[in-house]
Amino acid sequence: MQNKKRLINFKYLQKEKTQEIFTGYLMLLPFLVIISVFIIYPVIYSFRISFMDFTFLNPSDAKWVAFKNYIVLFKDKSFLQSIKNTIKMLSIIVPIQTILSLVLANILNSKLRFKPAFRTIYFLPYITSLVAVGAIMVHLFSKNGIISRFLTFFGFDNVTWYADYRYAFYLVAGTIIWTQIGFYMVIYLSALQDISSTVYEAAYIDGANRFQIFFFITIPLLRYTTLLVLVMGVIATLQIFDLPYVISTTGEALSGSPGGTTLTMVMFLYTQAFRYFNMGYASAAAFIIFCMIFIITIGINSFKYFKKEF
Amino acid sequence: MIKRALFYSLLCVIVIIVILPFLWTLYASFINSDLDVNKFSLDLSKYGLGNYTHIIKSNYLIIWYKNSIIVTGVITICGLFFNTMAGYALVRVKIPGQRILFLLTLGIMMIPPQILLIPTYILMIKFGWINTYLALIVPFMVNPFGVFLMRQFYINFPKELEDAAKIDGLSRIGIFFRIALPLSKAGLAAQAIIIFIWNWNSFMFPSVLVTDPKYYTLPLGIYQITRNTFVSSITKSMAGVVFMTIPVLIVFIIFQRFFIRGISETGIK
Numbered sequence: 001m002q003n004k005k006r007l008i009n010f011k012y013l014q015k016e017k018t019q020e021i022f023t024g025y026l027m028l029l030p031f032l033v034i035i036s037v038f039i040i041y042p043v044i045y046s047f048r049i050s051f052m053d054f055t056f057l058n059p060s061d062a063k064w065v066a067f068k069n070y071i072v073l074f075k076d077k078s079f080l081q082s083i084k085n086t087i088k089m090l091s092i093i094v095p096i097q098t099i100l101s102l103v104l105a106n107i108l109n110s111k112l113r114f115k116p117a118f119r120t121i122y123f124l125p126y127i128t129s130l131v132a133v134g135a136i137m138v139h140l141f142s143k144n145g146i147i148s149r150f151l152t153f154f155g156f157d158n159v160t161w162y163a164d165y166r167y168a169f170y171l172v173a174g175t176i177i178w179t180q181i182g183f184y185m186v187i188y189l190s191a192l193q194d195i196s197s198t199v200y201e202a203a204y205i206d207g208a209n210r211f212q213i214f215f216f217i218t219i220p221l222l223r224y225t226t227l228l229v230l231v232m233g234v235i236a237t238l239q240i241f242d243l244p245y246v247i248s249t250t251g252e253a254l255s256g257s258p259g260g261t262t263l264t265m266v267m268f269l270y271t272q273a274f275r276y277f278n279m280g281y282a283s284a285a286a287f288i289i290f291c292m293i294f295i296i297t298i299g300i301n302s303f304k305y306f307k308k309e310f
Numbered sequence: 311m312i313k314r315a316l317f318y319s320l321l322c323v324i325v326i327i328v329i330l331p332f333l334w335t336l337y338a339s340f341i342n343s344d345l346d347v348n349k350f351s352l353d354l355s356k357y358g359l360g361n362y363t364h365i366i367k368s369n370y371l372i373i374w375y376k377n378s379i380i381v382t383g384v385i386t387i388c389g390l391f392f393n394t395m396a397g398y399a400l401v402r403v404k405i406p407g408q409r410i411l412f413l414l415t416l417g418i419m420m421i422p423p424q425i426l427l428i429p430t431y432i433l434m435i436k437f438g439w440i441n442t443y444l445a446l447i448v449p450f451m452v453n454p455f456g457v458f459l460m461r462q463f464y465i466n467f468p469k470e471l472e473d474a475a476k477i478d479g480l481s482r483i484g485i486f487f488r489i490a491l492p493l494s495k496a497g498l499a500a501q502a503i504i505i506f507i508w509n510w511n512s513f514m515f516p517s518v519l520v521t522d523p524k525y526y527t528l529p530l531g532i533y534q535i536t537r538n539t540f541v542s543s544i545t546k547s548m549a550g551v552v553f554m555t556i557p558v559l560i561v562f563i564i565f566q567r568f569f570i571r572g573i574s575e576t577g578i579k
Contacts (some may be wrong), residue, residue, distance in 0.1 A: 017404075023482040025401035028411065032397035034452040035418055042429030043421060049428075057361050103322065107317050120566050121325055124332065129511035130530040132551040135536040139544050140339070146334060182328070186570050205474050210313075239422055242513045246533060249497075273428050274518055283428055290425040297420040303516045 055281035069284035082268040094233040105188035122182035134246030192224035198210045241266040361549035374531035381446045382509045388451040389505045397460025419454040445519040456501045463497035480564025503565040525542040528554045
């Protein structure tokens with residue numbers, strides 16, 4: 001009798017277990033299907049056509065050319081310029097936005113009123129469409145535009161920035177920083193709020209002044225967050241497309257104008273693929289960008305994963 | 311005391327730097343003549359709604375609005391549904407390969423979207439979805455960030471409620487829909503607003519997947535307006551910008567608490 005009961009219980013548990021597994025996979029199904037079709041397959045496909053001479057104007061003519069696309073890419077002046085521009089943007093945008101958002105977060109973290117209001121206001125540029133931001137900045141910085149004229153006090157020429165060989169790049173970089181500061185400030189703010197005030201009190205008692213507290217206590221405590229902000233900033237900057245594209249194509253100009261000074265790597269990809277329809281060539285560029293970003297992301301994330309007491 | 315005054319004034323200077331472009335946009339959108347854009351004049355006769363009426367009449371602005379609302383709305387609702395289910399399944403449901411699937415989700419999050427641009431375009435052409443809502447919606451219905459966010463949320467979810475329901479005979483799906491989901495409002499709100507804002511402002515992918523102006527979303531449409539009217543009218547393009555930005559602004563101001571909390575949680579953890 002006992003054995004029969006145990007057998008029945010076992011079968012019931014088995015049924016429950018399979019039902020649970022079935023439900024689990026059912027719940028994951030839409031997600032898995034869509035990422036398989038629209039993310040995993042495209043990545044593989046992109047990798048494959050990067051080895052082909054594939055122009056969309058004549059798809060059936062595609063032929064396998066192994067590494068030719070990649071070799072030509074590294075001799076392509078436009079591509080090299082886009083890499084140079086993107087790295088230049090990295091070196092300007094990431095440090096400035098990190099430092100400014102850190103300082104701003106600290107100021108906002110002290111005992112002030114209206115904190116939520118300030119925080120919301122600083123966040124506004126981040127949630128605005130980059131098309132809109134581009135359109136606005138193009139006009140504010142055009143000849144006799146309000147900001148152009150204001151900046152003449154600081155020694156800048158009164159020109160249309162987006163069309164000027166010297167200034168266009170800095171218009172893009174500056175605008176990007178303007179949009180990103182609110183976002184990183186919020187990340188720093190959350191991290192700052194996790195630091196208990198007893199740390200600061202102890203420092204005060206020991207006679208430290210505000211600057212010493214900031215440099216020797218706050219900043220070291222924010223090491224992890226700063227790493228996060230830096231990584232996010234680097235990845236986002238490597239992917240920049242919308243803003244420089246909108247600004248440089250104003251008034252029917254070619255993307256990357258003037259003279260390719262605002263051309264980023266992703267803009268190069270886009271132009272190759274959708275203006276010249278060299279899908280294979282563009283995919284090779286895409287894959288190079290992908291590798292750069294993917295390697296950085298994996299590197300940092302595994303570092304984070306394996307060294308939990310950072 | 312001096313320190314406090316210093317901080318406030320610095321913060322206010324930054325407010326000006328942040329807000330000035332928006333204020334100018336609002337101002338320029340109501341000015342009738344292009345020549346006045348760069349000066350501030352109190353002459354009320356120079357203001358008017360002419361720009362707004364013009365762009366509504368001469369463009370598909372209303373249609374673009376409709377498109378953006380439909381596309382962003384459907385993506386947000388589907389995303390909430392599919393992402394949350396997946397996030398829940400990754401945490402609470404005992405299935406083999408749970409950990410592998412989670413690592414897969416993390417891996418997908420690290421893929422930069424640019425590499426998907428060309429293949430998605432080619433895929434949409436093969437499916438015949440170019441210039442339809444399908445191309446604008448389906449590839450973006452699911453988002454690994456959303457799955458990750460909900461997974462983090464459900465890790466801290468009280469298990470006792472679920473166990474009690476299970477004893478009472480509720481199936482796993484039942485538990486999800488009747489207990490877990492209604493109590494996840496905070497996580498859902500954070501996810502919803504991130505998805506909404508990101509997709510409302512999305513430009514790169516739609517610019518490639520949709521070439522017929524009748525199917526443009528707002529960013530594409532406004533881009534067209536600013537490009538085409540550039541020579542002829544700054545004021546009209548500013549009116550377009552205001553049109554596009556107002557909904558996002560309103561949604562954001564209402565839900566900003568959740569948005570910021572959502573970012574902090576995915577970012578920090």
